Amino acid sequence: MRRVNKDQKVRISLTLNGRKMSAETEPRMLLSDFLRHSLGATGTHVGCEHGVCGCCTVQIDGTAVRSCLTLAMQAEDRAVTTVESLAGPGGTLNKLQQAFRNHHALQCGFCTPGILMSFTDFLARNPKPTEEELRDVLGGHICRCTGYAGIMAALKEAAGLTNTNEPTGAKS
Amino acid sequence: MSKRLGTSVARKEDPALLSGHGRYADDLPVPAGTLHAHVIRSPHPHADIVSIDAAEALAKDGVWAVITGDDVRKISDPFLVALKAPIHQWSLAVERVRFVGEPVALVVAENRYLAEDAAELVQIEYTPLEAIIDPVAACKPSAPILHAEANTNEVSVRKFQYGDTKSAFEKADKVVKLTVDFHRLSFTPMECFVAVASYNPANDSYDCMANFQGPFSTHPVMARALRVPGPKMRLRIPPDSGGSFGIKLSVFPYVVLAALASKITGRPVKWVEDRAEHLLAASSGPNRVTEIEAAVTKDGKILGLRMDQLEDYGAFLRAPMPGPLYRMHGAVTGGYDVANIDVINRVVLTNKMPASLIRGFGGPQLYLALERLVQRIAIELGLDHLDVIRRNLVPPEKFPYHAAAGSLYDSGDYPRAVETAIGGGRLDHLKKRRDEARKAGRKYGIGFAVVVEPAMSNMGYLSTLLTPEARDKAGPKNGATSMVTVNLDPLGAVSVTADVTVQGQGHETVLAQIVAEQLGLTPHDIDVTLEMDTAKDQWSIAAGTYSCRFTPGTAVAAHMAAGQIAAKLKGIAAKQLNVLPDDVELVGGKIRSRSNPDNAVSFSRIAGTSHWSPVMLPDGMAPVISETGVWNPPELAPPSGDDRINTSFTYGFVFDMCGIEIDPVTYQVKVDRYVSMHDAGKILNPMIADGQICGAFAQGIAAALYEEFVTNEEGAFLTGTFADYLVPTVSEIPPVELLHMESPSPFTPLGAKGLAEGNCMSVPACIANAIADALGVKDVQLPATPRRIHALMAQHGGVR
Ligand code: FES
Ligand code: FES
Numbered sequence: 015m016r017r018v019n020k021d022q023k024v025r026i027s028l029t030l031n032g033r034k035m036s037a038e039t040e041p042r043m044l045l046s047d048f049l050r051h052s053l054g055a056t057g058t059h060v061g062c063e064h065g066v067c068g069c070c071t072v073q074i075d076g077t078a079v080r081s082c083l084t085l086a087m088q089a090e091d092r093a094v095t096t097v098e099s100l101a102g103p104g105g106t107l108n109k110l111q112q113a114f115r116n117h118h119a120l121q122c123g124f125c126t127p128g129i130l131m132s133f134t135d136f137l138a139r140n141p142k143p144t145e146e147e148l149r150d151v152l153g154g155h156i157c158r159c160t161g162y163a164g165i166m167a168a169l170k171e172a173a174g175l176t177n178t179n180e181p182t183g184a185k186s
Numbered sequence: 187m188s189k190r191l192g193t194s195v196a197r198k199e200d201p202a203l204l205s206g207h208g209r210y211a212d213d214l215p216v217p218a219g220t221l222h223a224h225v226i227r228s229p230h231p232h233a234d235i236v237s238i239d240a241a242e243a244l245a246k247d248g249v250w251a252v253i254t255g256d257d258v259r260k261i262s263d264p265f266l267v268a269l270k271a272p273i274h275q276w277s278l279a280v281e282r283v284r285f286v287g288e289p290v291a292l293v294v295a296e297n298r299y300l301a302e303d304a305a306e307l308v309q310i311e312y313t314p315l316e317a318i319i320d321p322v323a324a325c326k327p328s329a330p331i332l333h334a335e336a337n338t339n340e341v342s343v344r345k346f347q348y349g350d351t352k353s354a355f356e357k358a359d360k361v362v363k364l365t366v367d368f369h370r371l372s373f374t375p376m377e378c379f380v381a382v383a384s385y386n387p388a389n390d391s392y393d394c395m396a397n398f399q400g401p402f403s404t405h406p407v408m409a410r411a412l413r414v415p416g417p418k419m420r421l422r423i424p425p426d427s428g429g430s431f432g433i434k435l436s437v438f439p440y441v442v443l444a445a446l447a448s449k450i451t452g453r454p455v456k457w458v459e460d461r462a463e464h465l466l467a468a469s470s471g472p473n474r475v476t477e478i479e480a481a482v483t484k485d486g487k488i489l490g491l492r493m494d495q496l497e498d499y500g501a502f503l504r505a506p507m508p509g510p511l512y513r514m515h516g517a518v519t520g521g522y523d524v525a526n527i528d529v530i531n532r533v534v535l536t537n538k539m540p541a542s543l544i545r546g547f548g549g550p551q552l553y554l555a556l557e558r559l560v561q562r563i564a565i566e567l568g569l570d571h572l573d574v575i576r577r578n579l580v581p582p583e584k585f586p587y588h589a590a591a592g593s594l595y596d597s598g599d600y601p602r603a604v605e606t607a608i609g610g611g612r613l614d615h616l617k618k619r620r621d622e623a624r625k626a627g628r629k630y631g632i633g634f635a636v637v638v639e640p641a642m643s644n645m646g647y648l649s650t651l652l653t654p655e656a657r658d659k660a661g662p663k664n665g666a667t668s669m670v671t672v673n674l675d676p677l678g679a680v681s682v683t684a685d686v687t688v689q690g691q692g693h694e695t696v697l698a699q700i701v702a703e704q705l706g707l708t709p710h711d712i713d714v715t716l717e718m719d720t721a722k723d724q725w726s727i728a729a730g731t732y733s734c735r736f737t738p739g740t741a742v743a744a745h746m747a748a749g750q751i752a753a754k755l756k757g758i759a760a761k762q763l764n765v766l767p768d769d770v771e772l773v774g775g776k777i778r779s780r781s782n783p784d785n786a787v788s789f790s791r792i793a794g795t796s797h798w799s800p801v802m803l804p805d806g807m808a809p810v811i812s813e814t815g816v817w818n819p820p821e822l823a824p825p826s827g828d829d830r831i832n833t834s835f836t837y838g839f840v841f842d843m844c845g846i847e848i849d850p851v852t853y854q855v856k857v858d859r860y861v862s863m864h865d866a867g868k869i870l871n872p873m874i875a876d877g878q879i880c881g882a883f884a885q886g887i888a889a890a891l892y893e894e895f896v897t898n899e900e901g902a903f904l905t906g907t908f909a910d911y912l913v914p915t916v917s918e919i920p921p922v923e924l925l926h927m928e929s930p931s932p933f934t935p936l937g938a939k940g941l942a943e944g945n946c947m948s949v950p951a952c953i954a955n956a957i958a959d960a961l962g963v964k965d966v967q968l969p970a971t972p973r974r975i976h977a978l979m980a981q982h983g984g985v986r
Contacts, residue, residue, distance in 0.1 A: 040299065056213035057206020059428065061376040062461040066908035069376055097206035111204040115196055118877045122690030123203030124210065124376040124428030153915045156908070158376050158429045159690050161884030162916040164877060 016090070028089045030055060031099040041087060045079075046070045048086035049096065057097040057127050061156070068155035071128035072096045078135040097127035100134065110134060110172045119168035121159035129155050133169060143173050191703045191936075194873035197695045198709065199688075208426040209717075211380035211397040212458055220382070221250055223447055223457040224301035225440075226291040226308055227467060228283035231317035231537040231901025232330065235281055235310065238291055243304040248296035250451045252308055255280035255290070258446050265439065266407045267503050268648050269342050269533070270656075272335035275502040275540075277411070277443035283312070284332055284501035285539050286903045287467030289439075294447050294455055317537040317901035321475055321498035324536045332501060332535045341503065342533040342651060346515075346829050348590040349526030351481075354490025358481030362563045366555040368950075369968055370473045370498075370538070370895040372465075373545055373885050374913060375689075377428020379437040379459035379468060383444035385452075391418035392445045397427045399434040399687045400730010403645065405720060407505045411442045417721065419445075423687050425717040430689040431885070432543030432732060436469035436504070465906050470895050472510050472541035473498045476555035481526075482563050486574040490526035491519065493555070497531070500538040507541065508533045510548035512650050513643060513733070516593030516833035520556050521600055521636040522578040527590050531651075537901050543732060545885060546946030549637070554968070557635045557951035561958055571955070572608070575636055576601065586932070592830030594821055595638065595837040596939075597929040598865055604636075607841050607863035607925055616845040619858055629848040629979075630858070631960025635952035636841055639866070640834030641734035641940025642666055644822040645727060647833040654827050664824035666835065667726040668739035672701055672747040673812040676797040678790025680705060681713040682747075685729035686740050688716045691942065692874040693736055697744050699871060700936075704748035705755075706772030706789065724814060734940025738836040739817060741870065742934050746815030754810040759792045761804050821933055836931045838866040840944035842952040848960055853972040853979070855891055855957060857920035862948070864924065866941035867931045876924055878942035884919045886949025891969050892918065 018024050018041045026043075027036035030053055037052035046063075049055045049072065061069030063082045070082040073095040100108050107115060110130060120126045129152070136151050137143070148169045157165060170176045202208055240252035255278040264274040274280070279290050291308060295301035316330040323329055324339040332339055355361060381396040392412060398404075398421065409419040421441070427434065440457055447455040459468065474497045481490040497511045511531050519527055560578070564571040579600040580587050587595040616632050623630035646664035649657050657663075670684040682701055686693050694716060698709035705712075718725070728735065756770040759777040763770065763785050771780050778786030795802060796809035803809065825831040845858040862883065869875045892912040896904040905911040922945075930937025954966040963978055 042299070050212070055206070056210075057208070059210070059377070060212075061378075061428075062908055064461065064907060064909075067376060067461075097204075101201075101205040105201060105205065107201060107204060114204055115200040118197070118873050120200065120203055120690075121692070121877060121881060122376070122427060122429040123199070123208050124690075126203060127206055130204070149916055153917050156376065156913050156915060158373060158431070158885075158913070159881050160877060161880035161882075161922075162919050163880045163921070166916065 024087065026086050026090050028091060029093045031095055039086060043086045044082055045084040045086045045089050046081035049081060055096050055098055059124050059127055061124065066156065068132065069125050069128040071131045073131055073135055076135065078132045097130055100130060113168040113172040116171065117164045117167035119160065119164040125155060125157040129165065137173060145170060145175060148173060191699050191870055192868065195695055195699055195709050195871055197692050198698055198714065199692060199694050209424055210377055210426045210428055211395065211424045214395065214424055216382055216456055217384065217454045220454040220456050221294045221296060221451055222298040222301050223444065223455050224293045224298065224305050225289045225463065226293065226305050227463070228279065228286060228288040228290050230283055230312050230314050231286050232315040233283050233312035234315065235279060235283060235290065236313055237311045239309040243293060243307040246304050246307070248300045249293065249304045250453065251294040251447065253292040253294065253447055253450055254278060257450065261449060262411050262442065262446055263413060265411050266505055268506055269503055269651060271341045273333050273341065273503050275504065277439045277446060285537050286901060287539055288501065289443065292443060292447055294451050319536055319538060319897050319899055319901055321473065321496055321534045321536055324534050332537065339535045340532055341535060342508065344531045344651060346529040346591065351490040351492060351526040351528040354526040355481040358489055359484040360482050360567065361479055362482060362559065362566050363479040364559050364562050366476045366478065366558055367967060368474045368551040368554050370470045371889055371893040372433060372468065372470050372895065373431035374464065375429030375431060375433055378461060378464045379434065379440055381437055381440045381444040382454065382456040383441065383448045384454040385445060385448040390414060391420070393420045394441050394445055395422045395424065396437050396441045397434055398423055398437050398441065399427070399430040399689060400732055401506065401727060402725050402729040403727035404435060404438050404505055408438055408442050412445055420719070420721040423718040425688060427687065427689045430731070431545040432547060433469045435543045461908065462906055465911055466903055467539050469542045470500065470539050471544035474551040476551065478555045478559050480559055480563055482567065484567060486563060486567055486569045486577045488522060488524050488578050491524055492528045493518070494530040495532065496534055498534050498536050498541070500536060500540040502540045503533065503535065504540050504542055506648055508651065509543065509648060510551065512647050513548040513833060514552045514640065515647060515650055516591050516831045517589055517638050517640055517837065518552065518591045519589050520553065521580060521638050521839065523580045523584065524578070525590050538897050545882065546943050547733060549943060549947030550889060550950050553635060553637050553947045553951045554954060558954055561955045562964065571634055575604065575634060579604065592826065592832050593834065593837065594832045596931040596933050597867065598839045599929055600839055603839055603863050603865050603927055604841050606927060607843055607861055612861055613843065616843065616859060619845050623847055628850060629960045631846055631956040631958065633844050633846065633952045633954070633956025633959060634842065635948040635955060637944050637948040639838040639840055639940060639944035639947065641838065642738040642835040643733040643735065644831065644833055644835070646822070646824045647831055650825045650829060650831045654829065657825060662824040665818050665822045666728040666735065666739060668728065668735070668743040668817045669724045669726065669814055670697070670740060670743040670747045671724060671812055671814045672751050674751065674793045674796065674810065676794050678793035679713065680707065680711060681715065682744065683715055683723060684740050684744060685725050686716060686731045686736055687718060689731055691731065691736065691878065692871065696741060696870050696874065700741055700744045701748040704745065704752050706774060706776070734942050737870065737938045737940050738931070738934055741936055741938060743815040743817040745935055746817055747813050750813040750815060751810065754807065755792050757804050757807060758795050758810070759787060762787055819933060836867065836933065836939035838864065838939040838941055838944060840864055840948045842948040844952050844956050846953060846956040846960060848975060853975040855953065855970050855975060860920055861923045861925065862945060864941055864944065865927045865929050867939040868928055868937035869926065870936065870938050875941055879924055879945060880922065882942055882945035883922045883949060884914060886945045887919055888914050889946065889968065890950040890953040894969050
């Protein structure tokens with residue numbers, strides 16, 4: 015990371031979902047605020063600003079991180095991926111997104127982008143997880159609406175632990 | 187998959203929310219030049235404000251204003267309160283602070299980072315005063331008074347008598363008593379509060395945007411505070427909101443604050459709450475102390491009840507408080523057929539954050555007391571808990587049932603619901619688990635809870651707070667109006683708007699299902715727009731999303747609006763098809779003759795007629811471009827002269843049963859098995875219904891075992907982060923087995939009732955009963971944390 019004076023404005027460049035972008039900001043700007051307010055990528059949400067809820071999870075160079083605990087400068091010249099990157103052309107939902115829809119794994123949807131970004135990383139590295147491992151990773155996120163049953167069902171489908179895609183919403 | 191009403195149609199909301207295209211309050215664009223606000227809050231639970239020195243902050247570049255209570259007092263009025271008591275609250279503290287976290291000053295600057303920096307330069311001097319935290323102590327004459335003009339902290343006491351409770355207690359074989367404490371908590375939506383406001387001096391009006399949830403009876407409260415007529419306080423609600431659970435009603439003081447800040451600075455002002463502020467000061471459910479006693483026969487029949495409910499609303503009584511104390515009033519006897527009951531309702535103020543709406547809204551407090559009492563009756567009479575429940579349930583032949591305090595229970599078969607839930611070997615299994623555990627020396631208990639779940643509040647219920655004489659003077663309040671509009675576009679596309687605020691309940695999907703069914707279309711064909719704008723949408727004071735009003739209210743209005751459209755389209759089509767309107771049906775995107783289905787025309791052709799050729803309409807028919815369904819059920823009458831009130835419109839039923847075990851090492855309460863039986867009438871979308879129930883269940887578990895706002899005796903707030911305030915993660919939520927039966931409501935054309943709050947009411951009571959059974963104790967304080975369980979066991983000799 016380059017050294018800057020704290021009162022000096024800085025221009026930060028990074029790759030967001032495959033496109034080079036940059037904006038001028040203060041050195042202390044959080045990555046979550048930078049994405050949302052400087053680059054207009056509002057799909058990433060902020061639920062606690064102290065690293066507990068997981069709403070703000072994005073990926074930097076393919077690794078899931080909490081953007082509320084990351085300075086924008088730490089992402090300089092790196093590849094940041096957010097929820098906006100997941101759907102295919104024409105908005106087709108990917109397998110994980112579709113599993114969330116099948117199992118009513120979201121209500122208000124505020125926690126959802128963070129959970130999707132965590133598991134996009136996790137499932138890429140662990141294509142054959144156990145239910146316990148899924149539960150462990152999900153434990154890093156707070157969802158206030160669903161009671162988690164639908165989310166677990168969706169994760170199990172996405173991880174290939176179940177082959178049913180009938181909507182459950184209720185059964186975990 | 188079938189797309190009909192009553193089937194699990196996939197949610198229309200999901201694709202946008204899954205791909206980052208939600209539009210939540212903080213995502214929406216604001217006008218260029220918008221300033222950002224930061225709230226400075228009181229570190230004291232009770233203190234006089236001696237001075238506020240903002241000179242240094244104001245000297246900083248980019249800082250526009252530091253606004254104080256003195257400023258807002260000059261240009262605004264205190265918020266209206268339902269109770270006629272001198273409790274004045276403005277959007278900033280005036281002269282005195284009364285809880286930790288109370289807004290004292292607002293820093294307005296070019297951006298949020300700057301505003302927070304400047305806040306550190308504002309010097310505020312306080313003279314601390316003695317604080318009062320405990321609600322019982324707050325009623326004593328020696329207690330420090332929060333609002334001097336009120337002269338007491340116990341600002342309302344009302345006594346109610348239904349039937350002949352005195353005789354019931356004289357006749358009783360036994361009297362069983364209990365005192366039950368319900369704690370403070372909140373369901374902390376993941377999105378915090380957001381408010382944006384612009385003042386227009388040209389016509390003295392405000393244009394505001396906030397993630398407000400309703401009820402819209404709060405709109406006049408905001409407009410009055412701003413000293414403008416309602417239409418000059420325009421409020422827009424964004425299309426998406428990150429959860430609410432009652433909590434986002436309490437954004438309203440900040441909407442007023444942002445509006446005043448805009449008036450003062452001449453710029454639009456935006457405020458976004460952070461999580462620390464939210465936990466400290468946003469909203470809490472009220473804590474309640476209930477003294478409850480039952481007059482019973484020796485075989486367990488309840489002849490009469492007496493309840494003294496003392497509810498603690500914190501530092502201020504904000505509209506529409508004290509709702510939780512009265513929302514359940516008509517149904518205060520729960521699922522039991524008890525004709526005689528005396529109730530005392532008392533409202534007390536203490537130096538804690540103001541209490542307000544929260545999912546369950548008075549139900550968790552009531553049912554913890556009532557259901558614990560029923561378990562105690564069984565213990566003290568040496569009877570089986572379930573037998574005492576059975577002996578007292580409202581019998582099915584009594585429906586519609588007039589409860590003693592005025593509720594009119596629309597439908598149900600409570601005994602059948604209970605028998606179904608315990609059947610299928612479920613209760614036998616729990617008993618087997620209990621016997622095995624106990625044989626091995628482990629602590630295992632079985633709990634039950636019976637809940638009547640009200641939905642769609644009578645807007646008149648709160649006036650039960652006033653005496654009949656005072657009510658007569660104030661004029662009658664009652665009913666609850668729901669409104670939905672269905673529109674036809676020139677090419678026959680159908681769109682819908684409704685009087686609800688989005689929070690994740692899937693209203694878009696269910697409204698589309700309802701309208702599609704009436705018009706012979708599919709949910710996919712219907713566009714639903716649920717952002718609200720008080721200047722352009724139809725709304726009544728009942729609008730918003732709270733108290734499960736959607737299913738018995740808004741859903742019916744949608745059914746009506748679509749029905750009105752369908753009837754008129756049939757008239758138009760009849761003329762074109764050359765048949766009688768009675769012979770016309772809307773099926774599969776076509777409008778056709780029932781008797782000769784080949785005689786058909788496309789839906790869009792007929793639907794566009796009023797746009798393109800209104801002259802061709804049948805004689806006397808006005809163009810059919812939009813229809814509004816307005817629904818106000820007559821059952822929601824005002825309180826009667828003898829204080830009987832039908833507090834809600836529909837009444838569902840929930841019966842819960844669980845087995846819990848105490849971990850011998852950690853003293854944690856482990857849920858072994860949990861069964862929840864629901865009768866919510868007709869289910870409109872089973873997937874969404876179960877989702878709502880699972881969400882409420884998790885919040886019920888949170889209330890029973892984890893979440894509590896803790897304020898120590900000196901008034902310091904100890905649960906200000908998610909590290910101290912324990913919101914359950916997936917590991918803390920046990921699976922729940924859901925069972926359903928359907929006793930359709932005879933009072934609504936859809937037969938559907940509310941179902942999203944029942945488990946917030948039942949789970950704390952059911953778990954508490956199971957703990958009481960496991961440990962053989964009388965008093966179970968929630969949340970039943972390991973520390974509390976350990977203390978209980980130490981006290982009763984159960985610690986190894
Ligand atoms: S906002 Fe980053 S973890 Fe909660
Ligand atoms: S869906 Fe609302 S917080 Fe998870």
